[in-house]
Amino acid sequence: MTEGAGEQTLPRDTDAVREALVAWYEDDHRDFPWRETDDPYEILVSEVMSQQTQLSRVEDAFHEFLDRWPTTAALAAADRADVVGFWSANSLGYNNRATYLHEAAQQVESDYGGEFPEGPGELSELMGVGPYTANAVASFAFNNGDAVVDTNVKRVLYRAFDVPDDDAAFESAANELMPDGESRVWNNAIMELGGVACQKTPSCDETGCPWREWCHAYQTGDFTAPDVPTQPDFEGSRRQKRGRVVAALSEHDELTLDELGPRVRVDYVPDGEAGRDWLRELVDDLAADGLVDVVERESETVARLRE
Incomplete structure:
Protein backbone atom coordinates (compact mmCIF):
# COMPACT_ATOMS: atom_id res chain seq x y z
CA MET A 1 0.00 0.00 0.00
CA THR A 2 1.10 3.55 -0.60
CA GLU A 3 0.28 6.49 1.58
CA GLY A 4 -2.37 8.84 0.25
CA ALA A 5 -4.19 11.80 1.75
CA GLY A 6 -4.66 12.00 5.49
CA GLU A 7 -4.32 8.57 7.03
CA GLN A 8 -5.80 6.44 4.24
CA THR A 9 -3.81 4.08 2.09
CA LEU A 10 -4.20 3.54 -1.63
CA PRO A 11 -3.13 0.40 -3.48
CA ARG A 12 0.46 0.27 -4.69
CA ASP A 13 -0.61 -0.58 -8.21
CA THR A 14 -2.73 2.46 -8.94
CA ASP A 15 -2.40 1.81 -12.67
CA ALA A 16 -4.22 -1.51 -12.24
CA VAL A 17 -6.92 0.19 -10.16
CA ARG A 18 -7.42 2.86 -12.84
CA GLU A 19 -7.43 0.43 -15.73
CA ALA A 20 -9.93 -1.85 -14.01
CA LEU A 21 -12.41 0.97 -13.38
CA VAL A 22 -12.16 2.52 -16.85
CA ALA A 23 -12.47 -0.89 -18.55
CA TRP A 24 -15.55 -1.68 -16.43
CA TYR A 25 -17.14 1.66 -17.33
CA GLU A 26 -16.37 1.45 -21.03
CA ASP A 27 -17.65 -2.11 -21.23
CA ASP A 28 -21.12 -1.16 -20.00
CA HIS A 29 -22.63 1.94 -18.44
CA ARG A 30 -25.91 3.80 -18.24
CA ASP A 31 -26.68 5.83 -21.35
CA PHE A 32 -27.49 9.45 -20.65
CA PRO A 33 -27.62 12.08 -23.40
CA TRP A 34 -25.19 14.35 -21.58
CA ARG A 35 -22.60 11.56 -21.75
CA GLU A 36 -22.85 11.64 -25.54
CA THR A 37 -21.83 15.26 -25.93
CA ASP A 38 -18.90 17.52 -25.14
CA ASN A 143 -11.36 17.04 -20.33
CA ASN A 144 -9.77 19.73 -18.21
CA GLY A 145 -11.01 19.18 -14.67
CA ASP A 146 -9.94 17.85 -11.33
CA ALA A 147 -11.41 14.72 -9.80
CA VAL A 148 -15.10 15.09 -9.03
CA VAL A 149 -15.91 14.48 -5.37
CA ASP A 150 -19.62 14.07 -4.71
CA THR A 151 -21.48 11.98 -2.15
CA ASN A 152 -21.24 8.85 -4.29
CA VAL A 153 -17.50 9.27 -4.82
CA LYS A 154 -16.93 9.80 -1.11
CA ARG A 155 -18.82 6.61 -0.37
CA VAL A 156 -16.69 4.67 -2.88
CA LEU A 157 -13.39 6.01 -1.51
CA TYR A 158 -14.42 5.49 2.11
CA ARG A 159 -15.38 1.88 1.50
CA ALA A 160 -12.77 0.85 -1.04
CA PHE A 161 -9.65 2.46 0.40
CA ASP A 162 -10.64 3.36 3.97
CA VAL A 163 -10.29 7.09 3.26
CA PRO A 164 -11.15 9.08 6.42
CA ASP A 165 -14.45 10.96 6.49
CA ASP A 166 -12.77 14.27 5.79
CA ASP A 167 -13.33 16.51 2.75
CA ALA A 168 -9.65 17.28 2.28
CA ALA A 169 -8.75 13.58 2.47
CA PHE A 170 -11.43 12.67 -0.07
CA GLU A 171 -10.29 15.38 -2.47
CA SER A 172 -6.64 14.41 -2.16
CA ALA A 173 -7.31 10.70 -2.66
CA ALA A 174 -9.63 11.31 -5.60
CA ASN A 175 -7.07 13.48 -7.38
CA GLU A 176 -4.26 11.03 -6.66
CA LEU A 177 -6.24 8.23 -8.25
CA MET A 178 -7.39 10.15 -11.35
CA PRO A 179 -5.10 9.62 -14.37
CA ASP A 180 -3.52 12.83 -15.69
CA GLY A 181 -5.48 14.40 -18.50
CA GLU A 182 -8.37 11.93 -18.31
CA SER A 183 -10.91 13.73 -16.16
CA ARG A 184 -13.75 13.07 -18.64
CA VAL A 185 -13.70 9.29 -18.61
CA TRP A 186 -12.45 8.98 -15.03
CA ASN A 187 -15.08 11.16 -13.42
CA ASN A 188 -17.84 9.50 -15.42
CA ALA A 189 -16.49 6.08 -14.40
CA ILE A 190 -16.12 6.67 -10.67
CA MET A 191 -19.54 8.34 -10.44
CA GLU A 192 -21.01 5.37 -12.31
CA LEU A 193 -19.36 3.07 -9.79
CA GLY A 194 -20.97 4.95 -6.92
CA GLY A 195 -24.33 5.17 -8.65
CA VAL A 196 -24.57 1.56 -9.83
CA ALA A 197 -22.34 -0.78 -7.80
CA CYS A 198 -21.56 1.07 -4.57
CA GLN A 199 -24.91 2.54 -3.65
CA LYS A 200 -26.05 2.81 -0.05
CA THR A 201 -26.97 -0.86 -0.37
CA PRO A 202 -24.09 -2.21 -2.49
CA SER A 203 -24.39 -4.74 -5.31
CA CYS A 204 -20.73 -5.68 -5.66
CA ASP A 205 -21.01 -9.09 -7.27
CA GLU A 206 -24.16 -8.41 -9.24
CA THR A 207 -22.58 -5.46 -11.07
CA GLY A 208 -19.11 -6.97 -11.30
CA CYS A 209 -17.54 -4.13 -9.31
CA PRO A 210 -14.01 -3.76 -10.70
CA TRP A 211 -12.50 -2.80 -7.33
CA ARG A 212 -13.48 -5.90 -5.34
CA GLU A 213 -9.87 -7.11 -5.39
CA TRP A 214 -8.70 -4.01 -3.50
CA CYS A 215 -11.87 -2.99 -1.63
CA HIS A 216 -11.57 -2.83 2.16
CA ALA A 217 -15.36 -3.06 2.62
CA TYR A 218 -15.69 -6.04 0.30
CA GLN A 219 -12.98 -7.95 2.13
CA THR A 220 -14.23 -7.14 5.64
CA GLY A 221 -17.96 -7.09 4.96
CA ASP A 222 -18.33 -3.65 6.59
CA PHE A 223 -20.22 -1.46 4.11
CA THR A 224 -20.87 1.50 6.33
CA ALA A 225 -20.00 4.91 4.86
CA PRO A 226 -20.44 8.61 5.70
CA ASP A 227 -23.98 8.56 4.27
CA VAL A 228 -24.66 4.97 5.42
CA PRO A 229 -24.28 5.11 9.22
CA THR A 230 -25.48 1.56 9.83
CA GLN A 231 -24.76 -1.56 7.83
CA PRO A 232 -27.78 -2.45 5.65
CA ASP A 233 -28.93 -6.07 5.88
CA PHE A 234 -25.46 -7.32 6.79
CA GLU A 235 -26.24 -9.87 9.51
CA GLY A 236 -26.57 -13.26 7.87
CA SER A 237 -25.74 -11.91 4.41
CA ARG A 238 -23.41 -13.38 1.82
CA ARG A 239 -21.12 -10.39 2.37
CA GLN A 240 -20.84 -11.35 6.03
CA LYS A 241 -19.93 -14.93 5.13
CA ARG A 242 -17.30 -13.73 2.65
CA GLY A 243 -15.78 -11.57 5.36
CA ARG A 244 -15.64 -14.55 7.71
CA VAL A 245 -13.84 -16.63 5.08
CA VAL A 246 -11.21 -13.93 4.61
CA ALA A 247 -10.84 -13.45 8.37
CA ALA A 248 -10.44 -17.18 9.00
CA LEU A 249 -7.87 -17.61 6.23
CA SER A 250 -5.99 -14.57 7.53
CA GLU A 251 -5.40 -16.46 10.79
CA HIS A 252 -4.32 -19.73 9.16
CA ASP A 253 -2.03 -20.53 6.27
CA GLU A 254 -4.74 -22.70 4.75
CA LEU A 255 -7.88 -24.60 5.73
CA THR A 256 -9.82 -27.47 4.25
CA LEU A 257 -13.49 -26.79 3.54
CA ASP A 258 -14.53 -28.81 6.60
CA GLU A 259 -12.09 -26.84 8.78
CA LEU A 260 -13.24 -23.55 7.30
CA GLY A 261 -16.99 -24.25 7.33
CA PRO A 262 -17.68 -23.96 11.10
CA ARG A 263 -15.70 -20.72 11.17
CA VAL A 264 -18.02 -19.25 8.55
CA ARG A 265 -21.40 -20.40 9.86
CA VAL A 266 -22.41 -22.27 13.00
CA ASP A 267 -24.89 -24.47 11.13
CA TYR A 268 -22.24 -25.85 8.76
CA VAL A 269 -22.81 -29.55 8.04
CA PRO A 270 -20.50 -31.05 5.39
CA ASP A 271 -23.26 -32.88 3.52
CA GLY A 272 -26.07 -30.50 4.45
CA GLU A 273 -27.66 -27.52 2.72
CA ALA A 274 -25.12 -25.27 4.40
CA GLY A 275 -22.28 -27.64 3.60
CA ARG A 276 -19.36 -28.26 1.28
CA ASP A 277 -21.21 -27.41 -1.94
CA TRP A 278 -22.40 -24.09 -0.54
CA LEU A 279 -18.97 -23.25 0.88
CA ARG A 280 -17.18 -24.30 -2.30
CA GLU A 281 -19.32 -21.87 -4.29
CA LEU A 282 -18.47 -19.11 -1.83
CA VAL A 283 -14.70 -19.68 -1.95
CA ASP A 284 -14.85 -20.05 -5.75
CA ASP A 285 -16.39 -16.57 -5.90
CA LEU A 286 -13.54 -15.25 -3.76
CA ALA A 287 -11.05 -17.03 -6.03
CA ALA A 288 -12.61 -15.42 -9.10
CA ASP A 289 -12.15 -12.06 -7.41
CA GLY A 290 -8.45 -12.77 -6.86
CA LEU A 291 -8.68 -13.03 -3.08
CA VAL A 292 -8.38 -16.78 -2.49
CA ASP A 293 -6.63 -19.79 -4.01
CA VAL A 294 -8.53 -23.08 -4.06
CA VAL A 295 -6.62 -26.33 -4.61
CA GLU A 296 -7.43 -30.04 -4.53
CA ARG A 297 -5.16 -32.08 -2.29
CA GLU A 298 -5.55 -35.75 -1.31
CA SER A 299 -9.28 -35.78 -2.01
CA GLU A 300 -9.81 -32.59 0.01
CA THR A 301 -10.42 -29.02 -1.12
CA VAL A 302 -8.07 -26.52 0.50
CA ALA A 303 -8.48 -22.73 0.57
CA ARG A 304 -5.84 -20.09 1.33
CA LEU A 305 -5.51 -16.37 0.88
CA ARG A 306 -3.82 -15.38 -2.34
CA GLU A 307 -0.49 -13.67 -1.76
Missing part, protein backbone atom coordinates in the same frame (compact mmCIF):
# COMPACT_ATOMS: atom_id res chain seq x y z
CA ASP A 39 -20.91 20.70 -25.67
CA PRO A 40 -20.32 22.76 -22.50
CA TYR A 41 -23.74 24.39 -22.71
CA GLU A 42 -25.53 21.04 -22.84
CA ILE A 43 -23.41 19.70 -20.01
CA LEU A 44 -24.06 22.80 -17.89
CA VAL A 45 -27.81 22.40 -18.43
CA SER A 46 -27.63 18.73 -17.38
CA GLU A 47 -25.56 19.51 -14.29
CA VAL A 48 -27.90 22.26 -13.09
CA MET A 49 -30.95 20.09 -13.75
CA SER A 50 -29.44 17.12 -11.93
CA GLN A 51 -29.02 18.93 -8.63
CA GLN A 52 -31.21 16.92 -6.23
CA THR A 53 -33.46 15.75 -9.08
CA GLN A 54 -33.99 12.15 -10.22
CA LEU A 55 -32.10 11.45 -13.43
CA SER A 56 -35.13 9.80 -15.04
CA ARG A 57 -37.02 13.08 -14.76
CA VAL A 58 -34.01 15.11 -15.85
CA GLU A 59 -33.59 13.18 -19.10
CA ASP A 60 -36.99 14.13 -20.53
CA ALA A 61 -36.66 17.74 -19.41
CA PHE A 62 -33.12 17.96 -20.81
CA HIS A 63 -34.26 17.13 -24.34
CA GLU A 64 -37.25 19.47 -24.17
CA PHE A 65 -35.17 22.34 -22.78
CA LEU A 66 -32.57 22.05 -25.53
CA ASP A 67 -35.22 21.78 -28.22
CA ARG A 68 -36.59 25.09 -27.00
CA TRP A 69 -33.29 26.83 -26.24
CA PRO A 70 -30.55 24.94 -28.15
CA THR A 71 -27.68 27.40 -27.54
CA THR A 72 -26.51 29.92 -24.99
CA ALA A 73 -27.53 32.64 -27.45
CA ALA A 74 -31.09 31.29 -27.59
CA LEU A 75 -31.31 30.98 -23.81
CA ALA A 76 -29.78 34.40 -23.23
CA ALA A 77 -32.40 35.98 -25.50
CA ALA A 78 -35.30 34.14 -23.86
CA ASP A 79 -37.79 35.74 -21.50
CA ARG A 80 -36.69 34.79 -18.00
CA ALA A 81 -40.28 34.13 -16.97
CA ASP A 82 -40.52 31.48 -19.70
CA VAL A 83 -37.36 29.76 -18.44
CA VAL A 84 -38.57 29.78 -14.84
CA GLY A 85 -41.99 28.57 -15.96
CA PHE A 86 -40.39 25.62 -17.77
CA TRP A 87 -38.35 24.80 -14.67
CA SER A 88 -41.36 24.84 -12.40
CA ALA A 89 -43.56 22.85 -14.81
CA ASN A 90 -40.95 20.08 -14.94
CA SER A 91 -40.39 19.96 -11.16
CA LEU A 92 -36.66 20.63 -11.49
CA GLY A 93 -36.14 22.04 -8.02
CA TYR A 94 -35.61 25.59 -6.86
CA ASN A 95 -36.57 28.16 -9.49
CA ASN A 96 -33.49 30.23 -8.73
CA ARG A 97 -31.49 27.56 -10.57
CA ALA A 98 -33.37 28.50 -13.75
CA THR A 99 -32.66 32.16 -13.07
CA TYR A 100 -28.96 31.51 -12.58
CA LEU A 101 -28.76 29.35 -15.71
CA HIS A 102 -30.38 32.14 -17.73
CA GLU A 103 -27.92 34.69 -16.33
CA ALA A 104 -24.97 32.36 -16.95
CA ALA A 105 -26.00 32.09 -20.63
CA GLN A 106 -26.10 35.88 -20.84
CA GLN A 107 -22.61 36.05 -19.31
CA VAL A 108 -21.23 33.58 -21.84
CA GLU A 109 -22.66 35.68 -24.65
CA SER A 110 -21.70 39.10 -23.30
CA ASP A 111 -18.43 38.42 -21.46
CA TYR A 112 -16.97 35.50 -23.42
CA GLY A 113 -18.19 36.13 -26.96
CA GLY A 114 -20.41 33.06 -26.91
CA GLU A 115 -17.53 30.69 -26.06
CA PHE A 116 -17.38 28.93 -22.71
CA PRO A 117 -14.24 29.30 -20.59
CA GLU A 118 -12.50 25.93 -20.27
CA GLY A 119 -11.08 25.84 -16.73
CA PRO A 120 -12.88 25.29 -13.41
CA GLY A 121 -11.70 28.67 -12.10
CA GLU A 122 -13.18 30.73 -14.92
CA LEU A 123 -16.30 28.59 -15.11
CA SER A 124 -16.90 29.38 -11.44
CA GLU A 125 -17.32 33.01 -12.44
CA LEU A 126 -20.59 32.16 -14.18
CA MET A 127 -23.74 32.91 -12.22
CA GLY A 128 -24.85 30.02 -10.03
CA VAL A 129 -21.94 27.80 -11.04
CA GLY A 130 -20.24 26.53 -7.90
CA PRO A 131 -16.95 24.61 -7.68
CA TYR A 132 -18.56 21.20 -8.23
CA THR A 133 -20.52 22.23 -11.33
CA ALA A 134 -17.57 24.18 -12.73
CA ASN A 135 -15.32 21.16 -12.37
CA ALA A 136 -17.93 18.88 -13.94
CA VAL A 137 -18.26 21.12 -17.01
CA ALA A 138 -14.48 21.43 -17.29
CA SER A 139 -14.15 17.65 -17.04
CA PHE A 140 -16.92 16.51 -19.35
CA ALA A 141 -16.75 19.27 -21.95
CA PHE A 142 -13.03 19.99 -22.08
